[in-house]
Amino acid sequence: MATARRIAHEFLERRGLTTIFGNPGSNELPFLAELPETFRYVLGLHEGVVVGMADGYAQATGLPVLVNLHAAAGSGNAMGAVTNAVHARSPLVLTAGQQVRSAIGLDAMLANLDAPQLMRPLVGWSGEPSCAGDVPRSLAQAVFEAELQRRPTYLSVPYDDWDAELDDNATATLDRRVTRGQAPDEEQLLALAGALESAASPVLVLGADLDAAGLFDRSVALAEQLGLPVWVAPSPHRLPFPNRHPLFRGVLPAGIGAVSGALAGHDLVLVLGAPVFRYHQHVPGRYLPEGAKLIQVTDDAGAAARAPMGQALVADPAPVIESLLARLPARPASGAAAFAPTPEPATAKTALHPEQVFAALRDTQPADTCYVVESTSTNAAWWRQMDLRHPGSYFFPAAGGLGFGMPAAVGMAMGLPGRPVVGVIGDGSANYGITALWTAAQYHVPVTFVILRNGTYGALRWFSGVLGTPDVPGMDIPGLDFTAIAQGYGVPGVAVRGLDELRAQLKTATAGPRLIQVDTELTTPE
Structure with missing residues (x-):
């Protein structure tokens, strides 16, 4: 008889879910044991970063992605990133380890007393197998629900279930297929x-x-x-x-x-x-x-x-x-027939204007570059300067949750081999997903991070004006050196101040990750 672990691995392999993004704890180790060589485990240093990378990978490939989280605390760390995946309609299959069955009711360390409730109402489905024999079916349901709903799902599995030997009925899951048709009449x-x-x-x-x-x-x-x-x-x-x-x-x-x-x-x-x-x-x-x-x-x-x-x-x-x-027959459009030219970028006195940075990206990067953007205070400047004519050219945190940009750029680059990927990240946003740099370095991911450093939470400053609250604290974040941080994680980093220097750096080819920090003028989203 096969174990629940072996059946689960074979089911995932048949469905193509062989890239796993994770940050495991003790409860997850029995699932990861004996992982076939055809699987790739991508380690992240924080669960929010793990989900962000998986979200980017899922959006890049259009396929469901398996995520390996740790019990209640690790799953809780991931929930902010899950909100972005929900609104992006990314089919993530979130799995989490659970204490052994006999210890759950005792509220033992690392037990999750009501695991299916933890991720609700964020996920489209969540569950925990009723017994070890239900593990393969429950895993299949988590995958099919994610595909059908285009929404993350969550499955908690007691770790002693994985070694259980199951009868032949459990293998019926291996050949299952669930498809959906939704054509209008x-x-x-x-x-x-x-x-x-x-x-x-x-x-x-x-x-x-x-x-x-x-x-x-x-x-x-x-x-x-x-x-x-x-x-x-x-x-x-x-x-x-x-x-x-x-x-x-x-x-x-x-x-x-x-x-x-x-x-x-x-x-x-x-x-x-x-x-x-x-x-x-x-x-x-x-x-x-x-x-x-x-x-x-x-x-x-x-x-x-x-x-x-x-x-x-x-x-x-x-x-x-x-x-x-x-x-419907063709009918002529009114107005211009040619693509609109980009305006001259605005300039600033003490630093580069974000429009100058975006114009430099537009002029130096290949036309099919995939941009992952998490700089909310520069939205207006972005749309004034960019010229995006290819599918899959622009990605933004779907729920507005910070911490998406850097991890998602790593996941995008892993899911789009051969296509340039650039993360355009504000200095406030970068800190939420900074450990993605380590994964990019360890897996030699060819991704460029452009950090726009203005020393403040620009979007919050704009909102303080909108809401009539100009005197609130916590707006400024001085003293950050992302080049030093990047180098600590193993990613080459360089700080640029002038436009010519920026363009020269952007034109430089790189086989792995790199970070370019550029000081920019504070702007507003619109």
């Missing part, structure tokens, strides 16, 4: 096409799910055929449309009244692959302009159900886009 497609044809001034609002589903180019084809202006939904964590395309109007602001104002003049808003909407700043107002209707197309049933306005079609956006392309 003919009546729904006709109604949607009719609504677009009859609208006097329709507009497209595209979401991150389109880029995740590989629909970047098809989104461009739809906008161009219908000649429709395109906005990106508020608070995007991926870019579903080229940001200098002549039909691109920008990223919608993240306030209710501000969204309504931006969409003024349109009578139909077609939202593809996005919630309606991810608001942030409290800007009261109408949800939509007077007389406007909204239709949302998403495969996320929860996002459709919680929307406060409009109609929703719960369906895979891919067949919807293809149907609209087939049914």
